[in-house]
Amino acid sequence: MLHCLAVLSSPNTLSCPKLHETSNGTTVWTSYDKSSLLYNFNSPSELKQVQALLIKTSTPLSVLPLSRVASVCAFSSSFPHAQKIFHCVNKPEVTVWNGCLRSFAESSSPFDAILLFCQLRKYDVLPDSFTCSYVLKACVQLLDLLHGRNVHDYMEKLGFQSNLFLQNMIVHLYASCGKIGDAKLLFDKMHQRDVVTWNIMITQFAKRGDINAASQLFKQMPERSVRSWTAMVAGFVQCGKPKEAIELFMEMEGAGLRANQVTVVAVLAACADIGALDLGRRIHEYSNRSGYQRNVRICNTLIDMYIKCGCLEAARVVFENMDERTIVSWSAMIQGLAMHGQAMEALELFSKMVQTGTKPNGVTFIGLLHACSHMGLVEKGREFFVSMSRDYGIAPRIEHYGCMIDLLSRAGLLEEARQFIKNMPLKPNAVVWGALLGGCRVHNNIELAEEAIVHLNELDPHNDGYYVVLSNIYANAKKWENAAKVRKLMRDQGVKKTPGQSSITVAGLVHEFVACDESHPQVKEIYASWENLLQQLRLKGYVPNTSVVLLDIEEAEKEKILYHHSEKLALVFGIINTPPGETIRIMKNLRVCEDCHAAFKLISDVVNREIVVRDRNRFHCFKNGTCSCKDYW
DNA sequence: GTAGGGTTAG
Structure with missing residues (x-):
């Protein structure tokens, strides 16, 4: 039998749902408009209108979407009204609220789940384990330790101490809120643990940098x-x-x-x-x-x-x-182009990204500023720095200031860089002063370098890199007494120069070289090959740049040291052990040295190979006698 | 219907 319900109170908002009696005598909706008020009431008063309609048409309350009833009444004085409805339709009240809690916990405002949990307690709804798990989920999302502890206490009263699911959530909550000690105490006290418990602890220890504790647990865990x-x-x-x-x-x-x-x-x-x-x-x-x-x-x-x-x-x-693509994809690609010296491509990619409607973040601008600083695009860099806060509302962080100082100092605008540091609203860190020092090395400015080192000595006294750069600047100006003083300062402070180290992978094996390395099994062959190569380089006009050797020693000695730099040894090893024409890839822990850079350009031409060097800052791709960095680095 | 993990920079 078909009933057609008359639209009673509000013809504009209520459409005309139809009831259908099935063969077993129950009545169900067969046709309805999903946008009708019946399914889309937005307030307790609209809910009451719908109920009035149902009563008039003798329709059972069970047609009501209960989860909607719950969410509409969750935070109003109609909470008990919703409870009555659940009671009438014989639905266990707590399960309806649980559904509501779950969607709040997974929504963009998980705090609603915590609020609803408080409501449940106020109206004496007895939580079950699912209730607790959803509210704990919200606490983890928000890193809300205070409410989390509250729920934990309440769970103990309810007798959920032996519920492994909940125990795991509590351990996770404490650990992710920074209370790894509390988490570990609980972990130790637990009568029962499963693989999830162990995984939580391992992950959290590692996240907090305690890889030893993580490793120990990993070794101990039963499965x-x-x-x-x-x-x-x-x-x-x-x-x-x-x-x-x-x-x-x-x-x-x-x-x-x-x-x-x-x-x-x-x-x-x-x-x-x-x-x-x-x-x-x-x-x-x-x-x-x-x-x-x-x-x-x-x-x-x-x-x-x-x-x-x-x-x-x-x-x-x-x-x-x-x-x-996400912002991470674009930022990674922009940063990659920057590292490879392809600044214009990085900037074009950024324009494309903006055209697709993707909003940049702080990391995107670090990539863009890197691109500008690696290629000397000073004006572009300045524009980006202004644009990030003006057009995108991203406040520059210390890293962005670091990039700007790097950009200005490399370009030789040392005084402007210094002023930039003086005027910045954040406290300059070692990276910022280090960038200025790097510029002083390129442009031989002793005075500013000395100013920078005073700050660096305070901010990062154990970083050998800064002293080495200063010593380099002195050596370059032939101020050997000063260079010696820097070395003494290093000794006094117990700072040791990090040895240059280069590696190359051949046939799946990693070969590592340090300067003047004699430990490699092929050492004789490598040195002989180098001598051979050196003859050819000299014919091409190669003159060793001994100013990069810090020590005040004989020129011949300096040349010997220079010729046995780790990246040169790695390169010669690569040339001997790979087929002609194959690209050679070298990794270096420090920046590539100037003399090696000049030599590699010529070598790429002499042996007709592409040589890719990754140093601590960027890539150099040597090909046909030139480098992708265009000598700006 | 409940628990544990991952990406760009630094």
Whole structure:
């Protein structure tokens, strides 16, 4: 039988739903307008209108969407009214509120879940374990320790001490709110733990930089899931131990476990850090085979990995093939172009990004400012610095000031850079003064360098890099007594110069070299080859630049040191051990030295090879006698 | 219907 309900009170807002009696005698809606007030009431008073309509038409209350009833009445005096409705339709009250709590906890304002939880207590609704889990979820989202502790106390009263789910959430809450000690106490006291409990503790210790504690737990845990291995691999990466991350990943593979999407991100990040291109490529293939191509975070990490391994083109391919890009994808690509000295391309990419409607963030501007400073685009850099706050409401952070000082000082605008530091609203840090010092090295300004070092001596007294630069400036001006004083200062403060170290991967094996290295098995061959190459370089006009050697010693001695710089040894090793024409990739822990830079340009021509060098700041791609940095670095 | 992980810079 079909009933057609008359629209009674409000013909404009209530459409005409139809009731249908089914064969077993129950009555259901068969046709209705989803936009009707019946399903879209927005306030307790509209709800009451709907109820009036239902009563007039003898329609059961059970047709009401109860979750909507709950959310409309959650924060008003109609709370008891909603309770009555749930009671009438025989629906366990707490389950309806739980649904509501869950959606609040997962919404953009999780605090609503906490408010609703307070309402439940006020109106004597007895929470169950699900109620607690949803409100705890909100507390974790908000890092709200105060309410979290409250819920914890209440849970104890309710007797949920042995609920493993909730215990795990509490441990997670304390740890993520910075109370790792409290979390560990709870963890130690727990009568029962599962793999999730252990994973939470491992992740949180690693997040707080205590990789040893994480590692210890990982060794102790009775059983490990892929997530446990992943937490540990990611932990090593976060704590600046990419080598350990890769070793552990290999062990995980050896144990026959398959990497999931998060493992892939962690391993790729480790590859990016140490420039492990071969492994990175293998993981990329594995990721594609596993169907992870559409995972944005994996794509973003792939872009970063290829960039940091010197394969700008491969990064571009990944970027171009993404159907959906986030601000991270664009920022990573912009930063990559900057590192490779392609400033104009970085700026063009930024314009494209803005055209697609993606809003930049603070990191995007760091990339843009890097691009400008690596290529000397002073005016563009100034524009970006103004634009970031004016057009995008992003307040410059200390890193942005650091980039600006770097930009100005490299370009030789040292006095302006100094004024910029004086006028900045933030307290200048070591990076800022270090940038000024770097500019002084390029432009041989002793006076300003001495001013910078006073601040650096205070802000970061154990960083050897700054003293080395100052000593370099003195040596360059042949002020040997001053250079000696700097070295004495270093000795007095117990600061040692970080030895230059270069590495190259051949046939999957990493070969590391330090200056004047004699430990490599092929050392004789390398030195002989270098002598040979040197003859050819001299014919091309190479003159050794001994001013980069800090010591006041004989020229011949200086040349010998210069010829055995780690990057030169790595390069010669690469030339001997790879087929002609193959690109040689070298990684250096410090900045590439000026003499090596000049030599590499000529060598790229002599041996007809592309040589890609990643130093601590950027990439140099040597090809046909020139470098991609256009000698501005 | 409840718990644990990941990306750009620094």
